[in-house]
Amino acid sequence: MNNPARKEPLVQKKPLVHVRDVSKHFGEGETRVDALRDVSLEVHPGQVVALLGPSGSGKTTLLNVVGCIMEPxxxxxxxxxEVVYDGRWLRxxxxxxxxxxxxxxxxxxxxLPFLNSTDNVAVVLNLAGYNTAEAKKRAVELLDYLEVGHRKEAMPANLSGGEAQRVAIARALANRPRIILADEPTAALDSQRAGIVMDLLRKVAEEQEAAILAVTHDEKIFDRFDHIFHLRDGRLETENA
Incomplete structure (x- = not known):
């Protein structure tokens, strides 16, 4: 679905996510289940793309494969x-x-319920080798960027659903990844907060030239996507633009 108010995605550049003929099955023989069947897709810099399909269609499996959590x-x-999989992991x-x-x-x-907003973001940076001061500075910058800097000292229990999700997005952006994978990111939010979260993801995609791939059933945000891919029985059936 195209929104004329949006900037055109930077499709002239190479895709950030490029999947070709990916299959994944579980079990063998009579118990075999084909979760993904020869799936191919591309997501380019600046694009926000949705994966739709009924339960069991392979959406989360595809997200886990793209996220290098599950091996196809x-x-x-x-x-x-960077080619990361070609019949086997290359890393x-x-x-x-x-x-x-x-x-x-x-x-x-x-x-993490025992850490405030800043520290929830900073802990990812600590794992990546940042010292404490650098990590906290980057965390506060991200919270400000996502318009939740005024809650930087708040504990998770004291955040609204929308605020907590924005802190989670800040954490996802901590190491400046250009690929964002989201699994039902707005399902727990009302229409207004879901719209705010999607606007923030759009901002990240456009300003940081990131590619965002989201699994969703949330009809109230369908108009926020550049493309919608449909999965059924592990096959990518159609794409709406």
Whole structure:
């Protein structure tokens, strides 16, 4: 779905997410389930793209494969102009690959309840090797960028649903990944807060030339996507633009 008020995605550049002929099955013989069947898709810098489909269609499996959490059975995957899978993983340290290239956003914010907003973001940077002062500075910058800097000292229990999700987005952006994978990021939010979160993701996509791929059933945000891919029984059936 196109929104004429948006900037055109930077489609002349190479895709940040490029998946080709990826398949994934579970089990063998009579118990085999084909979760993904020869799936190919591209997401370019500046694009916000949705994955739709009924329960069991393969949406979360595809997100986990793109996120290098789950290994496919065959296919080819390039992330940020690096081929990371070609019949096998081409990186030995997938944790480092995820830390370098990918930010994850989930339906539940999964903030650590014993850390305030700043420290929930900074902890990711500490794991990446930042010292405490650098990590906190970057965390506050991100919270300000996402318009929740005034809640930088708040504990998760004292944040609204929308505020907590924005802190979670800040955490996902901490290491400056250009690929954001979101699993039902607005399902727990009302229409107004869902719109705010999607506007923030749009801002990230356009200003940081990021690619955002989101699994969603949330009809109230369908008009916020550049493209909608439909999965059914593991196959990518159609694409709406």
């Amino acid at each position: 059975n065959n296919g080819w995957i390039s992330l940020d102009d 030995s340290d997938l944790r480092k690959l995820r830390l370098e290239k990918i930010g994850f956003i989930f339906q539940a914010h999964n903030l």
